Amino acid sequence: MRIRIGVLALQGSFREHMFLLQKIPGVEAVEVRTKEELESVAGLIIPGGESTTMALVAERWGLLPELQSFAKAGKPVWGTCAGMIFLAEAAEGQKKGGQALLGGLDITVSRNFFGAQINSFETRLPAPDCIKSYGSTEDFRAVFIRAPAVLSAGPEVEVLAEYTLMPEEAVAYGRDKVIVAVRKGVLMATAFHPELTTDLRW
Numbered sequence: 452m453r454i455r456i457g458v459l460a461l462q463g464s465f466r467e468h469m470f471l472l473q474k475i476p477g478v479e480a481v482e483v484r485t486k487e488e489l490e491s492v493a494g495l496i497i498p499g500g501e502s503t504t505m506a507l508v509a510e511r512w513g514l515l516p517e518l519q520s521f522a523k524a525g526k527p528v529w530g531t532c533a534g535m536i537f538l539a540e541a542a543e544g545q546k547k548g549g550q551a552l553l554g555g556l557d558i559t560v561s562r563n564f565f566g567a568q569i570n571s572f573e574t575r576l577p578a579p580d581c582i583k584s585y586g587s588t589e590d591f592r593a594v595f596i597r598a599p600a601v602l603s604a605g606p607e608v609e610v611l612a613e614y615t616l617m618p619e620e621a622v623a624y625g626r627d628k629v630i631v632a633v634r635k636g637v638l639m640a641t642a643f644h645p646e647l648t649t650d651l652r653w
């Protein structure tokens with residue numbers, strides 16, 4: 452039996468997630484745009500993109516409450532980048548008037564922590580145990596595109612990856628590192644984009 456995994460396909464890098472999901476044996480990848488499509492999947496990926504736009508489209512299409520109940524029902528959700536912001540309980544650096552968040556993950560994120568598009572970068576980070584269990588124990592490539600970072604996380608949130616700041620950043624932010632991947636139960640969020648690498652472990 453194949454497991455149906457949905458990718459929220461309102462905006463952003465959903466095609467890249469679909470492409471990689473289709474390479475995983477036993478997975479049926481489904482683009483999710485409607486309530487019916489959402490109800491048909493066992494788990495959901497919220498891709499990177501622009502979290503304010505994604506929230507607006509979800510609101511206009513009446514999908515926001517459906518997405519909220521999906522996460523509340525204990526179904527697995529993984530948010531990458533904008534998806535991480537969407538899953539957060541609180542976000543700093545929001546547009547005027549705020550933006551709708553799905554919530555569910557007890558984290559506060561800074562929306563554009565790593566700066567503008569031009570400050571996007573790639574690095575290698577140590578693989579957490581849950582990723583190592585899917586094959587190799589090698590570091591993973593972490594692609595940050597106008598990426599958020601987690602400023603604080605609740606006590607039940609498991610930290611999966613952290614990024615060490617440059618000395619001048621450390622001074623500016625008064626901290627040595629920031630959290631870039633978290634998990635709480637079946638909710639997971641990564642500030643980077645594993646769908647842009649060929650590493651299927653995430």
Ligand SMILES: NC(=O)CC[C@H](N)C(=O)O
Binds near residue numbers: 498501502531563
């Ligand atoms: N690559 C991304 O998903 C960028 C997210 C962006 N920082 C936002 O606020 O939505």
